[in-house]
Amino acid sequence: METENQTPPPSNAKMFGIIIIVLIVILVIIFGVDFGGDSTNTKAPAAGTEQADAPTVAGNKWKEGKDLFKSNCAACHNPKADGTGPALLGAKARWAAAGEHQGKTGEQWLHAWVKNYNEPVEAGYKYAIDMANSRPSAMNSFPYLKDEEIDQIFTYIDSSFAAVKQ
Numbered sequence: 366m367e368t369e370n371q372t373p374p375p376s377n378a379k380m381f382g383i384i385i386i387v388l389i390v391i392l393v394i395i396f397g398v399d400f401g402g403d404s405t406n407t408k409a410p411a412a413g414t415e416q417a418d419a420p421t422v423a424g425n426k427w428k429e430g431k432d433l434f435k436s437n438c439a440a441c442h443n444p445k446a447d448g449t450g451p452a453l454l455g456a457k458a459r460w461a462a463a464g465e466h467q468g469k470t471g472e473q474w475l476h477a478w479v480k481n482y483n484e485p486v487e488a489g490y491k492y493a494i495d496m497a498n499s500r501p502s503a504m505n506s507f508p509y510l511k512d513e514e515i516d517q518i519f520t521y522i523d524s525s526f527a528a529v530k531q
């Protein structure tokens with residue numbers, strides 16, 4: 366009877382075991398939180414760097430423009446410095462400012478120029494004639510580039526380099 370109702374007090378060994386388990390749980394919580402913090406910290410700057418590189422225009426267009434520029438134009442053109450070809454920063458605005466000719470806007474003549482620089486020259490577009498005469502070397506033709514792709518190239522150049530223009 367006595368033995369049945371009595372719950373024996375925990376022995377020292379049992380208490381010690383409970384303390385160890387509690388300590389392990391605390392350590393797991395501390396290290397768990399710590400590891401969680403570490404992985405968040407290592408991921409966050411990487412994502413931030415990518416975003417910092419991207420300009421405010423739609424990311425895909427910018428990326429496509431960058432790839433198209435690197436693979437087709439960068440051999441002769443630098444956005445900010447003259448090389449074999451002139452610096453291309455602001456080129457789109459220069460063609461737009463050069464104005465209409467034969468019912469086409471300056472931007473349309475720019476598309477024509479990139480596809481085949483002879484076309485606006487032969488059409489008598491003054492800006493293109495002056496440009497073609499400005500250097501000894503001639504521009505390549507890119508008949509396979511679409512208007513949209515040409516725009517992407519200039520979107521990339523103007524949006525990525527305008528901020529650092531002096």
Ligand code: HEC
Nearest residue numbers: 437438441449450451456479496497500502503504505507
């Ligand atoms: C083989 C070298 C070469 C390549 C490649 C080249 N260009 Fe040119 N580009 C020139 C030269 C040289 C001129 C100067 C005009 C001339 O002498 O015919 C020029 C002029 C231009 C101009 C007129 C610049 C202005 O200030 O109005 C534009 C726009 C242009 N290029 C765009 C492009 C684009 C876009 C590409 C890539 C799709 C490209 N170029 C690839 C050599 C090149």
